[in-house]
Amino acid sequence: MGGNRRGRSCDRSREPIASRRVGPSRALLILLVICASAFVVGRPSDGRAQSVEDGSDAGIGPAGTRTILDLVGRHLKSPDAKVSDLRRSDGAAICGSVDVKNREGLYTGPRGFVVDLVSGSFDRVPDGPELLSARRGSDYEVLERQRQRYFRLCLN
Numbered sequence: 001m002g003g004n005r006r007g008r009s010c011d012r013s014r015e016p017i018a019s020r021r022v023g024p025s026r027a028l029l030i031l032l033v034i035c036a037s038a039f040v041v042g043r044p045s046d047g048r049a050q051s052v053e054d055g056s057d058a059g060i061g062p063a064g065t066r067t068i069l070d071l072v073g074r075h076l077k078s079p080d081a082k083v084s085d086l087r088r089s090d091g092a093a094i095c096g097s098v099d100v101k102n103r104e105g106l107y108t109g110p111r112g113f114v115v116d117l118v119s120g121s122f123d124r125v126p127d128g129p130e131l132l133s134a135r136r137g138s139d140y141e142v143l144e145r146q147r148q149r150y151f152r153l154c155l156n
Contacts, residue, residue: 050079056086060094068094068115071122076100084110087154092117095154098124112150125150 050069057065065086072081078100086096094117097110112125123146131147134140 050081051083052086053082053084056084056096059088060086064094064117067117067120068096071115071120072098072113075122076124082107082110089114089153092119093153095150112154114146114150114153123149 052065052069057068060068068086069083072083073079076098080101082099084097084099086094089095094115096113096115098113099107099110102108111127114123115121125147126143131140131143134143
């Protein structure tokens with residue numbers, strides 16, 4: 001008789017899940033998991049930068065800012081890119097800075113970029129290691145052209 005000491009009241013394996021009582025700490029944990037899941041699912045996943053950090057978008061206008069943020073998100077694939085220092089240049093060119101996270105999740109530091117609102121082109125200033133690690137001469141030429149374009153249009 002003494003083989004099963006637990007008794008029926010403690011054996012929950014046969015009870016339907018809906019009838020089980022959940023303690024307050026477990027209920028809170030379940031609620032947090034549900035809310036966190038809703039937050040992650042609700043976040044934009046299109047790689048779009050969320051906002052301009054310093055309010056410099058006021059001089060660009062909402063349509064231009066939206067185009068810039070879309071291009072930054074599309075080219076850099078960083079949903080948490082920090083865009084700042086937006087300013088108009090020649091014609092439809094907009095200059096600015098963008099800071100993105102590396103593989104370790106750390107921001108790498110702001111780098112300049114040029115956007116052409118008419119053509120939809122986006123060029124970010126390559127850093128030294130990018131220029132030095134260009135595999136072919138044509139890759140280097142593209143990166144150098146982007147760098148020169150930024151210098152010509154944005155550094156007056």
